[in-house]
Amino acid sequence: MSTTPDKTGHQLGAKIRKRRKKQNLTLQALCDASGVSVGYLSQVERDNATPSLGTLAQIADALGVRLEYFIASHKPTDGLTREDHRPRFALANSSLTYEALATDFAGSELSSYLLHVPVGYTSEAVSHEGEEIIYVLEGEIQQTLGDQVFLMKTGDCLHYSGETPHTWSNPSDIPARILWTGTLTVLSRIGAAKHPKLPDEPEAV
DSSP states (O other): OOOOOOTTSOOHHHHHHHHHHHTTOOHHHHHHHHTOOHHHHHHHHTTSOOOOHHHHHHHHHHTTSOTHHHHSOOOGGGGOOOGGGOOEEOOTTOOOEEEEOSOOOTTOOOEEEEEEEOTTOBOOOBOOSSEEEEEEEESEEEEEETTEEEEEETTOEEEEETTSOEEEEOOSSSOEEEEEEESSOOOOOTTTTTSOOOSSGGGGO
16 A cells, blocks of 8 residues: 655655665664564655554654654754754763754754863764764864864864864864754654763764
8 A cells, every 4th residue: 555745745754765875774673673474664754654653653763763853844943943042062071062953853854052162072983974064153163174274263274074084182272162963863863852862972073
């Protein structure tokens, strides 16, 4: 049985598949986590079967989102955050502070954060799929891409491929604040306020 497009114009199966791949989950891994058979989930992802709300809730939970992620329409107001109401969060044993800017709606590709970087902070080198843009709002950041080093000051911007090994630091004597935007998933926004978690902290920039 085929599904029909929802109010956002996207097929349910495509949304599930896109979210699964964004979470780097295999079909089998999602089946194991949700309790749904591989054959059935494969049919759902191809829009050849329509799950009940109960089954969809199991799939949503395994993907780290609420049921509304798949069945509710995204409104412009859902993506609006106010400076004085945007919560900050930090990881245990980390000196970085984050503010989440992007909205995690079905089909969204971007992640975006304000990073408050203390004096002397240095990340480890990482590489990954996707692309990133960093814009220095305040202070200075030293960004290393492969064998190139860039000293970025307020107003400077850098757009690069995440596949290039990169690391960054704040070598100055004042805190820095940067805007980071990228296509990789850095943080699952569902439950972030209670359980902030970044898989690999340095991937934030």
